[in-house]
Amino acid sequence: MKGRQEGVALITVLLVMSLALLLVSSLLRSHRLAVQSSAQLLHRLQLQQSGLSAETLALQFLQNAQWRDSKSVNLGQEWARLGTTFELDGATARIDIEDLAGRFNFNQLLKPGQVDQITLGRWAQLLQVLNLKAPDLTRLRPPYNAGLLSDISELRLVPGIDAQWLSRIRPWIALLPADATLNVNTASTTLLSTLEGMTPAAARALVAQRPLAGFSSVQAFTQAPVIEGLGVASHGLGLTGRWFRVTVQIEIGQRRLRLISDFERNRHNGRLQLLQRRFVPAYEKEISL
Template identity: 50%
Template sequence: MNRERGVALISVLLVLSLALLLVGGMLRSHRLLLQSSAQQLQQLQLRQLGLAGEAWALLRIEDSGITPSGPVDLSQDWARLGPGLEVDGAELHVHVEDLSGRLNLNGLLALGQIDQVTLGRWSRLIALLDLPPLSLPQVGPVQELSQLRLLPGIDGQTLQRLEPWVVLLPKEARLNINTAPQRLLMSLDGLEAGPAEALVNQRRQAPYASVQAFNNDPLVSGLGLSSHGLGVGSRWFRITVSVIRAGSRVRLASDIELDPVSGRVTVRQRRFLPFIPSELPR
């Protein structure tokens, strides 16, 4: 009789232990599910804040009075957005870049006669970046910089070095001398580091109204610099929004274009990217 009771008690204890294990497993799964849902909800909220930052930057661009045919320079409101915003307990950093301030590689990749002036600027930029000589085959217009990985001599590290300085725009896009950083100005024919730095400092107060005014500048005149492919305007911009809240981070990059007829702003592409510290070309 006692033996039967002992067996029954052991059976009950085994059943209770199994039940506790099952309940514990369910609680752990439920807790992980809640954590995952909370993380997904937080990411969704951060992305919505990123889109809000984009909308704010679009308004600032529209209020800057930029026209597709007018000068674009760093003294305008779009280029002076301030250090950051506080929204719903999150920190937003919004930056707008003129993409015409980069070297347009589609001028080299497009099929047809090679643009020798742009090719010279490409070669000088490669040398300034301490990269080995790279020749770009004419493969036709390219839409994404990541596609350059398919070209010979361009690996991930090389593409990462190139990314802040190059862009893929329509072939007719010109390099904006009012927004191009110093290193890109140094890619122009015969422009050394000292004059390029002086031009960058000078244009903050007196941006150039035309390419002719740039060529007539005492720092430039006499160099025989070609004005081919240069301009003072732009209709392509990139808005980058970095959102930080409670240790979570999201970075949104939106490429926009001003319609040359209506002047309206259109978002051409949005990408949520890995968060990296802001590092702007100098």
């Protein structure tokens, strides 16, 4: 009887020890996960802080008084040549600035009333160049939307538009006021190839021969020797823009992050106003979080 009691006591002690070991192991695992989570949070905060520092540096270029009051926004200006990699507070940073007026303004398709045929033609040509199916945008027109789009992801409201379609169209469109014009001094070959009578070869030649300081007037653009006679309309074209996208690539060791910030320059005092700011993984392309 005594031996049996001692055996039961021993088993009880072993069970208690096993439970204690399991509890300690669970606590250690939770502690390790908490430490890892805290480290990841600190790393992300460090990346974000470095990104904001780089963004501040980019704004100094955009605020440069030597060109901000110019009647032209062009690729010969300092902001357009900023794209480079440098060290910043222990991080490797790359800053790129883009004139969003060099993109197709999607909100032109949503303004009240009848959309003009020239704008519709350029939109159709852009879709053709990108090999994308034309969506039915009628459900995004008033009164279905409360106004113009503020985020491209709202296009998911249109049946047939999926993530792949959005990924293809994102780099080429912007959401600007409906009266914003396409800046021919910063527009890419792809956007210029959507203009009336323009061929891809003519667009490439035009970009190659475009003056570094940009065209002096829209008329000088439409009468450029390489496209003269093609019938490019001056409607919706301009030489400047007030909207800029700052893209910052930050790398610290093996960790990477991208900061995408959109700014609008006040037409009266020249100050830059933040429109939106997004931190995204380095491998994603303009996808809002």
